[in-house]
Amino acid sequence: MKKTDQINLTPELQEGLEKKVKALHEIIQDIGETYPSVAFASSFGAEDIVLHHAIHQSSNKIAIFTLDTGRLPNETYELISKVKQIFNQKIEVFFPDQKKIEAYMNENGVNAFYESLELRKECCYIRKVEPLIRALQARNAWVTGMRAEQSQTRETLKIKEFDSGHNIDKINPLVDWSDSEVWAYIKLNDLPYNRLHDKFYPSIGCAPCTRAISIGEDIRAGRWWWENPKNKECGLHSKDEK
Numbered sequence: 001m002k003k004t005d006q007i008n009l010t011p012e013l014q015e016g017l018e019k020k021v022k023a024l025h026e027i028i029q030d031i032g033e034t035y036p037s038v039a040f041a042s043s044f045g046a047e048d049i050v051l052h053h054a055i056h057q058s059s060n061k062i063a064i065f066t067l068d069t070g071r072l073p074n075e076t077y078e079l080i081s082k083v084k085q086i087f088n089q090k091i092e093v094f095f096p097d098q099k100k101i102e103a104y105m106n107e108n109g110v111n112a113f114y115e116s117l118e119l120r121k122e123c124c125y126i127r128k129v130e131p132l133i134r135a136l137q138a139r140n141a142w143v144t145g146m147r148a149e150q151s152q153t154r155e156t157l158k159i160k161e162f163d164s165g166h167n168i169d170k171i172n173p174l175v176d177w178s179d180s181e182v183w184a185y186i187k188l189n190d191l192p193y194n195r196l197h198d199k200f201y202p203s204i205g206c207a208p209c210t211r212a213i214s215i216g217e218d219i220r221a222g223r224w225w226w227e228n229p230k231n232k233e234c235g236l237h238s239k240d241e242k
């Protein structure tokens with residue numbers, strides 16, 4: 001069943017969403033005016049699609065970039081092409097450092113991230129964290145699609161916070177959006193989304209580290225499913241990890 005078919009557009013949901021969309025447009029406008037070199041970091045999740053659309057509708061053409069870890073599912077690559085085409089947006093792609101990848105793979109093997117938390121974090125550092133540092137070098141703020149209810153590690157998230165790891169402000173315009181509101185927005189605007197969402201993948205990262213979840217499981221349960229929920233971040237959004 002399609003994810004959008006599961007959303008019941010009740011009057012309450014639509015009314016709440018209307019207020020959030022209005023606030024979202026104000027935030028996007030404000031970000032563009034306050035931070036001349038801001039960039040939106042898209043990983044093409046459902047929340048990111050909302051932001052692509054809101055930026056597309058805004059007169060503030062905020063720069064957009066993504067991190068290609070080299071291990072993304074094909075469905076994500078398909079979506080990237082679709083989004084570029086539909087919204088006519090330039091999306092800068094940052095790749096991992098080739099030498100670091102070669103050294104890690106030669107030393108530890110192709111799928112070493114399953115063996116220990118240290119090796120998993122090292123892989124995430126090389127494929128995501130270090131490219132993000134490069135992507136944010138010339139930026140004075142960044143925008144993400146993170147929401148507070150996504151996981152235990154994101155409960156204290158704020159709409160705007162100082163990212164001490166990268167020494168710039170981080171804006172999370174959808175911080176108080178619910179999963180239903182994100183999907184109602186996608187449905188009402190007939191937006192494209194990752195086909196894996198229709199196969200019980202609420203949160204999608206690299207292919208070998210993402211799997212479908214069961215009914216009732218936490219929405220990030222399919223990410224690094226073999227680890228303790230408290231460790232489930234890749235370092236992109238951790239203040240102390242770089």
Ligand code: SF4
Nearest residue numbers: 113123124127206209
């Ligand atoms: S999510 Fe998995 S494959 Fe992707 S960077 Fe992290 S450990 Fe490596």
